[in-house]
Amino acid sequence: KAGVTQTPRYLIKTRGQQVTLSCSPISGHRSVSWYQQTPGQGLQFLFEYFSETQRNKGNFPGRFSGRQFSNSRSEMNVSTLELGDSALYLCASSLAPGRAEAFFGQGTRLTVV
Amino acid sequence: DAKTTQPPSMDCAEGRAANLPCNHSTISGNEYVYWYRQIHSQGPQYIIHGLKNNETNEMASLIITEDRKSSTLILPHATLRDTAVYYCIVRVRIQGAQKLVFGQGTRLTINP
Numbered sequence: 001k002a003g004v005t006q007t008p009r010y011l012i013k014t015r016g017q018q019v020t021l022s023c024s025p026i027s028g029h030r031s032v033s034w035y036q037q038t039p040g041q042g043l044q045f046l047f048e049y050f051s052e053t054q055r056n057k058g059n060f061p062g063r064f065s066g067r068q069f070s071n072s073r074s075e076m077n078v079s080t081l082e083l084g085d086s087a088l089y090l091c092a093s094s095l096a097p098g099r100a101e102a103f104f105g106q107g108t109r110l111t112v113v
Numbered sequence: 114d115a116k117t118t119q120p121p122s123m124d125c126a127e128g129r130a131a132n133l134p135c136n137h138s139t140i141s142g143n144e145y146v147y148w149y150r151q152i153h154s155q156g157p158q159y160i161i162h163g164l165k166n167n168e169t170n171e172m173a174s175l176i177i178t179e180d181r182k183s184s185t186l187i188l189p190h191a192t193l194r195d196t197a198v199y200y201c202i203v204r205v206r207i208q209g210a211q212k213l214v215f216g217q218g219t220r221l222t223i224n225p
Binding site: 033042044045090092101103 | 156162200212214216217
């Protein structure tokens with residue numbers, strides 16, 4: 001069974017640009033969550049999607065958004081990039097919300113210059 | 114979700130059992146204890162979870178005290194590949210609440 005796939009693995013963007021990251025969950029998993037990891041703040045929850053609906057949202061500005069498609073694949077978008085957005089962005093999938101046995105992808109390393 | 118306290122770092126010799134403690138003195142009756150680990154440059158990996166009974170799987174054992182105020186993750190025969198940051202998370206298990214709150218975790222180093 002394939003694991004959680006995140007693309008791209010690495011990305012370099014300049015300030016002010018926008019970026020879209022993609023996540024394909026494990027087959028059969030319908031819940032997708034996104035996390036940001038930085039050396040200073042650690043792992044922080046961004047948002048969670050289930051059945052194409054955002055179920056939960058972390059404490060991030062509106063520049064961070066996401067969506068989920070009918071096949072459970074998810075994308076997250078960051079607009080007007082700032083240097084502080086440089087981080088490892090992780091996607092996790094699980095069978096359904098509340099099932100905290102979440103399975104994480106390898107992440108997308110975003111560098112903003 | 115209840116707050117957890119873990120030692121920032123621990124060392125263990127290869128082949129020995131690694132015992133990682135976690136305090137969660139404010140845990141509620143419906144909150145589960147979950148353990149994840151993160152090996153350098155990889156995404157976190159689910160290890161095990163439990164409510165009040167001890168649990169064991171192919172990766173580890175989870176011992177939860179009777180008052181549920183603390184728990185211990187046991188890696189029975191640690192290998193160098195177990196070197197990672199281990200996170201203890203306490204949360205309810207309800208519909209619509211997938212959010213995981215990660216603390217700083219314990220950096221476990223397995224020494225040859």
